[in-house]
Amino acid sequence: MTIRDVARRAGVAVSTASLALNGKPNVSPEVARRVRRAALELGYKPNAVARSLKTRRTQLISLVVADVTNPFFSAMARGAEEALSRRGYSLIICNTDEDAAKEAQLLDVCLHKKVDGVLLVPTGEQHAAIRALAEESRPLVLLDRLAPWMDADAVLSDNIGGAYAATQHLIETGHRRIGLIAGHVLVSAIRERVAGHVRALRDHGIRRNKELTVWAGHTSRGGYEACLELLKLEPPPTAIFSANNLMVRGAMIAVRELGLTWPDDVSLIGFDDFEEAELVTPPVTAVAQQPFQMGLRAGELLLDRLERGNSPTERRQLRLETSLVHRGSVATPHAGCEEVIEEAKRTTCPPHGVGGAEHKALHDVQYQGGIGNA
Amino acid sequence: MTIRDVARRAGVAVSTASLALNGKPNVSPEVARRVRRAALELGYKPNAVARSLKTRRTQLISLVVADVTNPFFSAMARGAEEALSRRGYSLIICNTDEDAAKEAQLLDVCLHKKVDGVLLVPTGEQHAAIRALAEESRPLVLLDRLAPWMDADAVLSDNIGGAYAATQHLIETGHRRIGLIAGHVLVSAIRERVAGHVRALRDHGIRRNKELTVWAGHTSRGGYEACLELLKLEPPPTAIFSANNLMVRGAMIAVRELGLTWPDDVSLIGFDDFEEAELVTPPVTAVAQQPFQMGLRAGELLLDRLERGNSPTERRQLRLETSLVHRGSVATPHAGCEEVIEEAKRTTCPPHGVGGAEHKALHDVQYQGGIGNA
DNA sequence: TGCTATACTCGAAACGGTTCGATTGAGCAA
DNA sequence: TTGCTCAATCGAACCGTTTCGAGTATAGCA
Numbered sequence: 001m002t003i004r005d006v007a008r009r010a011g012v013a014v015s016t017a018s019l020a021l022n023g024k025p026n027v028s029p030e031v032a033r034r035v036r037r038a039a040l041e042l043g044y045k046p047n048a049v050a051r052s053l054k055t056r057r058t059q060l061i062s063l064v065v066a067d068v069t070n071p072f073f074s075a076m077a078r079g080a081e082e083a084l085s086r087r088g089y090s091l092i093i094c095n096t097d098e099d100a101a102k103e104a105q106l107l108d109v110c111l112h113k114k115v116d117g118v119l120l121v122p123t124g125e126q127h128a129a130i131r132a133l134a135e136e137s138r139p140l141v142l143l144d145r146l147a148p149w150m151d152a153d154a155v156l157s158d159n160i161g162g163a164y165a166a167t168q169h170l171i172e173t174g175h176r177r178i179g180l181i182a183g184h185v186l187v188s189a190i191r192e193r194v195a196g197h198v199r200a201l202r203d204h205g206i207r208r209n210k211e212l213t214v215w216a217g218h219t220s221r222g223g224y225e226a227c228l229e230l231l232k233l234e235p236p237p238t239a240i241f242s243a244n245n246l247m248v249r250g251a252m253i254a255v256r257e258l259g260l261t262w263p264d265d266v267s268l269i270g271f272d273d274f275e276e277a278e279l280v281t282p283p284v285t286a287v288a289q290q291p292f293q294m295g296l297r298a299g300e301l302l303l304d305r306l307e308r309g310n311s312p313t314e315r316r317q318l319r320l321e322t323s324l325v326h327r328g329s330v331a332t333p334h335a336g337c338e339e340v341i342e343e344a345k346r347t348t349c350p351p352h353g354v355g356g357a358e359h360k361a362l363h364d365v366q367y368q369g370g371i372g373n374a
Numbered sequence: 375m376t377i378r379d380v381a382r383r384a385g386v387a388v389s390t391a392s393l394a395l396n397g398k399p400n401v402s403p404e405v406a407r408r409v410r411r412a413a414l415e416l417g418y419k420p421n422a423v424a425r426s427l428k429t430r431r432t433q434l435i436s437l438v439v440a441d442v443t444n445p446f447f448s449a450m451a452r453g454a455e456e457a458l459s460r461r462g463y464s465l466i467i468c469n470t471d472e473d474a475a476k477e478a479q480l481l482d483v484c485l486h487k488k489v490d491g492v493l494l495v496p497t498g499e500q501h502a503a504i505r506a507l508a509e510e511s512r513p514l515v516l517l518d519r520l521a522p523w524m525d526a527d528a529v530l531s532d533n534i535g536g537a538y539a540a541t542q543h544l545i546e547t548g549h550r551r552i553g554l555i556a557g558h559v560l561v562s563a564i565r566e567r568v569a570g571h572v573r574a575l576r577d578h579g580i581r582r583n584k585e586l587t588v589w590a591g592h593t594s595r596g597g598y599e600a601c602l603e604l605l606k607l608e609p610p611p612t613a614i615f616s617a618n619n620l621m622v623r624g625a626m627i628a629v630r631e632l633g634l635t636w637p638d639d640v641s642l643i644g645f646d647d648f649e650e651a652e653l654v655t656p657p658v659t660a661v662a663q664q665p666f667q668m669g670l671r672a673g674e675l676l677l678d679r680l681e682r683g684n685s686p687t688e689r690r691q692l693r694l695e696t697s698l699v700h701r702g703s704v705a706t707p708h709a710g711c712e713e714v715i716e717e718a719k720r721t722t723c724p725p726h727g728v729g730g731a732e733h734k735a736l737h738d739v740q741y742q743g744g745i746g747n748a
Numbered sequence: 749t750g751c752t753a754t755a756c757t758c759g760a761a762a763c764g765g766t767t768c769g770a771t772t773g774a775g776c777a778a
Numbered sequence: 779t780t781g782c783t784c785a786a787t788c789g790a791a792c793c794g795t796t797t798c799g800a801g802t803a804t805a806g807c808a
Binding site for chain 2: 045046047048049050052053058059060062067068069071074075077078081085088090091092093094095106108109110111112113114249252253275276279280281
Binding site for chain 4: 002003004014015018019022046047048049050051052053054055
């Protein structure tokens with residue numbers, strides 16, 4: 001069942017049949033009708049592989065993420081599929097587990113399979129596969145993170161803003177000693193969140209205490225261990241900000257395991273909202289991202305490039321809003337902890353203006369402001 | 375950069391280069407070495423599309439599920455990808471949203487793209503795309519559910535056993551009036567769970583009360599509405615068994631919203647475990663499935679068929695064990711409900727043997743057994 | 749009536765591999 | 779030397795499309 005059969009049945013040449021079926025001009029209405037009917041009667045469907053060979057288009061896009069099992073990424077995948085399937089494209093899913101070698105290998109396979117484009121959540125490490133991608137000038141859209149050594153379109157969250165809002169919320173609720181569970185340093189999203197956090201501290205005149213930042217793996221286990229580490233500090237932080245969804249889960253488990261509760265013993269706030277945040281008691285406050293939208297927009301961006309011929313015009317970068325979802329996991333530092341607050345006061349310093357990326361020397365001066373409202 | 379370039383560089387014919395690169399016999403070690411070196415020097419990678427056209431193999435498998443966003447399916451996807459990527463296959467993900475038309479359309483696209491095989495969680499409705507699949511004798515492995523009108527390999531959970539165990543657990547904890555949130559009737563897994571539930575009731579001499587079974591959509595919303603409906607009954611059930619993960623979430627929300635708590639006001643048990651089940655307080659008891667394993671085994675099964683030439687030998691069907699994960703959401707019916715229990719007693723009847731699929735007439739006799747232990 | 753522009757239609761050449769059957773030549777026995 | 783076998787190599791066909799350049803008929807126009 002090939003186009004040859006259709007052509008024969010319609011009594012035309014193969015090339016004419018092809019033109020007719022693809023709605024190209026310069027084919028008489030009469031012939032076009034005959035060809036279409038023949039195709040219908042035979043139940044003809046073009047062989048996409050053969051077509052791909054000739055047209056150099058496979059209508060295949062690959063999405064490379066750390067792990068589809070992570071709700072953040074699965075929502076992203078869903079969004080991408082939504083955008084792509086509408087236009088006849090299919091989505092290939094690859095899981096890297098944040099492993100650069102795996103990433104390289106998977107990208108390689110996709111390249112040989114001639115995917116039309118790639119949606120990538122980069123591990124952050126550099127390797128040949130990415131270069132190969134660029135060399136074949138196959139469109140690439142980065143998701144969630146940037147890779148500084150790679151110039152490509154990107155769809156990201158407003159990480160700085162989100163982290164700033166979360167931290168500010170904690171500060172305004174009275175926290176001064178805030179633990180931060182970060183993630184891989186190589187991940188730009190994480191660095192941005194840390195930056196947002198630090199900026200909020202600075203803007204509120206709180207000196208950053210390095211021991212309060214723990215760099216963990218992007219897993220529940222990583223968050224768990226980091227949280228234990230934080231809570232072992234003397235004095236422990238009164239609030240913990242976790243820079244991704246898996247890690248906040250781990251943190252919750254750690255808190256529970258120590259026989260503590262939030263927000264009474266320690267306030268909890270997460271980056272990236274997740275379903276259970278709502279079901280847990282008390283529900284967990286979080287900075288919500290829009291993973292589905294990210295996938296959707298990235299998919300659209302990619303298709304745009306593809307159909308507009310990947311014109312190497314300026315790079316397009318999209319920042320999607322985050323929003324702080326207030327739930328019940330943040331409260332005024334508990335009463336039994338005045339000494340902690342005192343301690344915190346001693347280590348704070350006066351605010352010194354908003355913004356400004358340069359690192360000013362921080363003065364160890366008594367902080368003047370109040371503790372903040374509940 | 376084609377095999378032609380490699381052949382030229384190595385000073386051999388194209389066909390010889392092909393043989394050498396594919397490790398076929400009948401090529402001298404000397405020539406093989408020269409060809410491999412040429413390929414390496416040129417950075418040659420075969421064009422998978424061209425190869426596919428000739429070999430009729432694309433190394434592409436599609437996974438068709440309701441929604442990757444559902445952790446059950448994303449774990450499945452991950453398992454499948456695991457099995458496939460090992461052997462150089464890639465996974466295309468398609469979301470049907472339980473919509474048969476969408477399923478048909480997506481399968482159609484995959485067919486034209488010439489995927490080597492399909493992993494399918496069928497909506498349950500019949501349509502042409504499936505037949506087309508069989509006609510082209512492309513291997514198919516069913517996941518999670520069967521479609522009675524379709525003869526194919528399958529990897530499933532022990533739904534009957536799992537539902538039986540869950541129900542038995544409720545009964546042994548003292549429940550007699552058990553609400554069941556079912557799902558789509560067309561979904562075999564759901565029917566099996568209902569069957570397991572009913573069998574457990576029967577085996578413990580409890581007459582099934584139809585009003586206690588609510589058929590809902592497979593969503594959180596569906597579970598929510600069904601749960602409200604159940605709790606509005608007079609008297610309400612003392613326990614609710616929800617036949618999938620999304621629906622139990624909805625049920626939890628409904629219970630909360632009514633100002634009730636589990637297990638005090640109503641015991642809760644779910645089919646298919648999910649991460650948050652553990653984090654919620656009290657954590658929710660559930661029948662755990664093995665979605666990752668299901669995907670993995672299904673992928674392996676498919677590859678087996680593919681590489682063994684899809685010999686139409688007997689169908690292979692795998693049932694994966696389920697396990698009841700005891701947590702804190704099941705307890706003895708609450709004290710304020712003796713009348714409910716009395717009521718329940720009145721509607722029960724003596725046990726009449728285990729197993730046996732035939733529906734015996736149930737006798738309306740006072741149930742003799744005790745209430746069971748906590 | 750003849751000429752040209754236009755509208756269709758067609759055959760053949762790609763696309764980049766694999767594979768089949770033919771060819772070559774070396775090795776060996778008679 | 780001849781004849782035969784077998785391994786190594788090669789050329790060409792093929793997979794199923796698209797597309798290009800050429801060919802043909804028709805209509806319009808002078």
